[in-house]
Amino acid sequence: MAEYFRRVETVAQWSPVEATKADLFSGSGLFAGLNCFEPGQRQKVHVHEGADKFYFVVSGKARITVGDESRDVAAGTVVWAPAGVRHGVAEAIERTVLLVAIAPPPRPSKF
């Protein structure tokens, strides 16, 4: 597809070793990418100072933490992680694809 249109399933990829990240689009103000998990894989709790972020669960099921709260979330859930609030993926319960938006965009390898 053209530069403006991408299918998630053509970008998503998994590793047996750890969760993976893939870029979709990045502009001066906004980054979009995927985080992909096999069951049991996780993303450490972390904070983006000065950048808002959300996850959208495209497929699968995962336990996601924001602040002091953890929830098991499935496809169709949006998870808001505002600037300065800790967040992460405690554990993927199924093979999971998260669409991630971050603004302003992180430096490479920092999202």
Place this chain on the structure above:
Amino acid sequence: MAEYFRRVETVAQWSPVEATKADLFSGSGLFAGLNCFEPGQRQKVHVHEGADKFYFVVSGKARITVGDESRDVAAGTVVWAPAGVRHGVAEAIERTVLLVAIAPPPRPSKF
């Protein structure tokens, strides 16, 4: 659900008159919301100067325009509309929910 977690189906709503918009989350750097369409409804081509945006097709099928290109896209497609590039929904082909991210956030009623 708590302030950080929202299910799309609890927010999405449709009108027989025109496409609808609903806010999900908004921070200093990023806005997330939904655009919901009945078949045949549209969103006029428009431009966000200085703000990057993407649509993610959560459900349904729609003909989306970015720049000079229009594509029929279904659930699982991400559509990138960088700052200054015209974009819109030429027509919803099915009942459609688009997740929308805009950064920096628009003023109310301007996304």
